Amino acid sequence: MPAMTEALLKVSLNHYLVLSAILFTLGMLGVLLRKNVIVILMSIELMLNAVNITFIAFSRYSGNIDGQVMVFFVMTIAAAEAAVGLALAVLIFKRFKEVNIRYFEHLRG
């Protein structure tokens, strides 16, 4: 057990930043590579939550509480965004009978 506490104490700001960078990149790849609309929405949520980790890590290690308050704003916005995104997904489903972005080929030029 003491070894584990020791290891936890060694976790620094950089560890958190790297974790959030990895999560953010995964989210980004999801948005860019996946075709299913629902998966894309989830990837966007992943990106926003990666940012939340960054905010909290900075806030914790600098002793400035502002960052934790910002997370609440971000969470609210993320919820609103999910609501709008799913509403649009329903609309797309009604029209195309599947939520996949490969049907999006009418606008080009």
Add this chain to the structure above:
Amino acid sequence: MNMQLLQDVVLVSPLIALFAMSLLPVMMKVFQGNREPNPYVTLFIGFIGLSLATGLTAALSGADKTAFSGAIVFDGITAWMSYLVYLITAVALMLSFDHVATRGRQFAEFVFLMLSSVLGMIILIMSNDLIVTFIGIETMSLCLYILCAMSKEDVLSKEAAFKYFILGSFASAIFLYGIAFIYGTVGSTIFPDILESVGTLISTNTLFVVGLAMVTLGFAFKVSVFPLHAWTPDVYHGAPTPVTAFMATAVKASTFVAFLRLFESEGYGDAVQFQNVLQWLAVLTMLIGNVAAVMQDNFKRMLAYSSIAHSGYIMVGLIAAGFGNNFDAGATSVIFYLFSYALMTLGTFAVVAMFEKAENSTVGMNELKGMANRYPLLSLSLTVLLLSLAGIPPTLGFFGKFYLFSAAIEQDMYWLVLWGVINSVISVYYYLRPIVMMYMSDDVPVEIVGTNGMTRLTVIFTAALIVVLGLMSSPVLKAVQRSVTNLF
């Protein structure tokens, strides 16, 4: 009650009035058992909300103070740009009342979303803190995503809305990540704190530079500047034309103000690399917009590309403001240009809206053939608008460009101005093409059908305003200058 809080609330009273009035149409609809209220009443309520907000802004103008611990600022720029956004919204409401894709059974919701979107824009214009900026951008965009989809047209508008939503959320996430980095390195998200430490951090702290770059990218998406411009033609084409007119003008105007506020610092003076990157972005934005517009036959898409090009011109003023030694001159030119750009773009999109007979019709260049024989006044107005977009004197567009480029010349940015002038010359080609079609063809012109009284009025009004303001541009510029110099 705390006096300070009361003062703060008074300062945001335009927002409160706007929000209260935006709720009225939907409330009426709910209490009448989901029956659509009379569209004239809905439109009237929208106008009351806008004029209330305008009146409150006018009553508060000159206040020059910050509120909510410095997160919101009310200064000359706030007042001027608020007026512009209210004017744009009033015109866009009139257009959507007339337009075939937005008229009818969901007009109450439409007005609600429009006013909520304006709410976000005013937050964006007032914001003095990156998180507030983010909230403003999101409030504005979330309403716009739905507005794009709220067309009777079935395929294109839905596709446009979804593309806009995915790319917009993606850009917002990047923007937010940038805010997190700036917060981590500066220790605050309030603009004055950030701008104070720009000078030292930009050359020493990589994390801060990455954050700044990400925030710039987020802004670049919203104003469709080069690396993130590709959504613009698709979304502008798919969305109902009144919403396109609204997006092309109000979103750009309000986002550019927030962008401008981020550059109000001496600290950027030494950041040569950052300046170089931004200059290249501006040049590429202008080039891509203009070259792609030349090849377009669809009038709406051509205007979308032209709006990308205009973002590039505004970037020139922005760079002059941020990286020179005279922020006020650059900021004045940007705000003046935003006014002229908004007027001419609104008018041109109004003409497109008039030509659309059904919700899914596209207006090609050929449809303008011979229009001058049948609708002389309308053709004259469109000619004025297009000449102004091309920047030909004595229209407002010419003076807008003139002030932008002279602000950049003052800062010895000759290279950038040279690109701007080259691009203006390219743009003359595609702006003159519709004029040639209208006047030089003997074809039987297309008939304009449907109710379009207010749209017609808009076209003539904006064209007249462009000529009048163009002829007396120097007093207008002086007025803008005064309000900018009082910048808080």
